[in-house]
Amino acid sequence: xxxHIDCFPCFLKQSIIALRLGTQDExxxxxxxxxxxxxxxxxxxSKPPAYATTFIxxxxxxxxxxxxFKNIKSEYNQIALKLYPELxxxxxxxxxxxxxxxxxxxxxxxxxxxxFTPHQNSGxxxxxxxxxxxxxxxxxxxxxxxxxxxFRDDVAISDEILYLTDNAGEIxxxxxxxxxxxxxxxxxxxxxKGSPVxxxxxxxxxxxxxxxxxxxxxDNSSDIVGTILEWTSPEFQEAFKNAQLVISKGQGNFExxxxxxxxxxxxFQSKCDVVSKELGLSTGxxxxxxx
Amino acid sequence: xxxHIDCFPCFLKQSIIALRLGTQDExxxxxxxxxxxxxxxxxxxSKPPAYATTFIxxxxxxxxxxxxFKNIKSEYNQIALKLYPELxxxxxxxxxxxxxxxxxxxxxxxxxxxxFTPHQNSGxxxxxxxxxxxxxxxxxxxxxxxxxxxFRDDVAISDEILYLTDNAGEIxxxxxxxxxxxxxxxxxxxxxKGSPVxxxxxxxxxxxxxxxxxxxxxDNSSDIVGTILEWTSPEFQEAFKNAQLVISKGQGNFExxxxxxxxxxxxFQSKCDVVSKELGLSTGxxxxxxx
Numbered sequence: 001x002x003x004h005i006d007c008f009p010c011f012l013k014q015s016i017i018a019l020r021l022g023t024q025d026e027x028x029x030x031x032x033x034x035x036x037x038x039x040x041x042x043x044x045x046s047k048p049p050a051y052a053t054t055f056i057x058x059x060x061x062x063x064x065x066x067x068x069f070k071n072i073k074s075e076y077n078q079i080a081l082k083l084y085p086e087l088x089x090x091x092x093x094x095x096x097x098x099x100x101x102x103x104x105x106x107x108x109x110x111x112x113x114x115x116f117t118p119h120q121n122s123g124x125x126x127x128x129x130x131x132x133x134x135x136x137x138x139x140x141x142x143x144x145x146x147x148x149x150x151f152r153d154d155v156a157i158s159d160e161i162l163y164l165t166d167n168a169g170e171i172x173x174x175x176x177x178x179x180x181x182x183x184x185x186x187x188x189x190x191x192x193k194g195s196p197v198x199x200x201x202x203x204x205x206x207x208x209x210x211x212x213x214x215x216x217x218x219d220n221s222s223d224i225v226g227t228i229l230e231w232t233s234p235e236f237q238e239a240f241k242n243a244q245l246v247i248s249k250g251q252g253n254f255e256x257x258x259x260x261x262x263x264x265x266x267x268f269q270s271k272c273d274v275v276s277k278e279l280g281l282s283t284g285x286x287x288x289x290x291x
Numbered sequence: 292x293x294x295h296i297d298c299f300p301c302f303l304k305q306s307i308i309a310l311r312l313g314t315q316d317e318x319x320x321x322x323x324x325x326x327x328x329x330x331x332x333x334x335x336x337s338k339p340p341a342y343a344t345t346f347i348x349x350x351x352x353x354x355x356x357x358x359x360f361k362n363i364k365s366e367y368n369q370i371a372l373k374l375y376p377e378l379x380x381x382x383x384x385x386x387x388x389x390x391x392x393x394x395x396x397x398x399x400x401x402x403x404x405x406x407f408t409p410h411q412n413s414g415x416x417x418x419x420x421x422x423x424x425x426x427x428x429x430x431x432x433x434x435x436x437x438x439x440x441x442f443r444d445d446v447a448i449s450d451e452i453l454y455l456t457d458n459a460g461e462i463x464x465x466x467x468x469x470x471x472x473x474x475x476x477x478x479x480x481x482x483x484k485g486s487p488v489x490x491x492x493x494x495x496x497x498x499x500x501x502x503x504x505x506x507x508x509x510d511n512s513s514d515i516v517g518t519i520l521e522w523t524s525p526e527f528q529e530a531f532k533n534a535q536l537v538i539s540k541g542q543g544n545f546e547x548x549x550x551x552x553x554x555x556x557x558x559f560q561s562k563c564d565v566v567s568k569e570l571g572l573s574t575g576x577x578x579x580x581x582x
Contacts, residue, residue, distance in 0.1 A: 005307055005310070008303050008307075009304045009307070012299050013300045016297065016299075016300070019296070026296075034331075037328045037329070037331055038332065040325075040328055
């Protein structure tokens, strides 16, 4: 998985979303966006797009002097927490709680406001996400890639599971799947980012979503989009190495971990044309895919 | 009308379309796209986007060593010429030929493969345009801005009309409107670009479409997107100054001529979010708008 030229306009679109969340000052938005052009110019196109996105968003935070996603992440956690009781009930009443919880975890991945095109008339510059519609779709429609049987069987024979979270808001859905795994007798360790990057979950989101009360949560000590192992802490690397099974959420983790050789189940929605094309799928496809 | 930050990703998308038409070599595509990043960095955002697009496409042609749109322009002229007899008939049989011909001229503006996102699975990297569907839409649906009554009345009192063409393919639709104006006793002079830029019509397209056999065709001596008067030839400037009425096709001409103070009727589809937002319209709106 490498950077395609189609990623270049997308890098700018993502940057614009971040800039509009970070400042109302159009001259600042323009100045920072122009400096992102130089950043794209030196992108290593042999690496997954997540590398480039990491550098771009680091620069945006540096030039804005703040994390532009801070408020909206908290807002999305609150929205998802309101859904929690209903979703918990849906899982507990279903004939196969693991199946339902994994589908919901994929639905949760759609709550990603760092990638999609902003609405033209939205003040925040962020796409409204139809959460309830997405949940219905994830439950009632077939997945584009569905390795659930393998997932169920591998979960059955694994005692220790490492769970890589992706975005804020989504982390409430992750909590539901993790609670389901724990109810099946599994020991789960969840990982979040070490510091803010786009709308990815950090320890603050783990606390806000209640995840820290459910299982051990570690941070990977990095501000990387996805998981670039050599840039994570020794503690995280150790947890990754020792896990019998890894559950990985989101496209960024898929891009950066697909070639590690580890037994990983990737739960995500393919959100960009480039990744979807490489997978032979249409953009927006939902996947539960074994590495 | 000035450049917004939303134009930046769009500049890159347009460049990618041009590059894919110009070469199959992905390393060349990437190298040229990276040099376009520097070009965008020095864009004068106080000017209409057409200025930036002019410089970008000049650079692309220079670095490719050719006009990437040459073949596809000719292809679109041929497609439109096949429709000519049917459209001619439609105009001649209609109760108000000027109305029908002006609507068709607007429909013709949709044939623009320099702006829209390429289809994912299209080898050429170019959006397929539903020409017949567009024609039906232009005839049967109301326009977002419809100054036809003013247009008809101004045409009635004007003897000499300057007609600014836009794209190849579309120029066949322009020929139909120009023939209608001539049948009403008007003297029409048509203008094309002096040399290739995106898919804009040049003298070659005027010949290929049969327009040179219908009226006098002049070129504006420039390779500019839209019409930036100070960069056109004295001959073109004279024709512009002397025309009692100007008919202007396409968004580029609209962006660059809307503030000239001349009596102009703009016939076009608003193809981008930025221009559409400034006009208070949704993207894809069709207009017959008096200056």
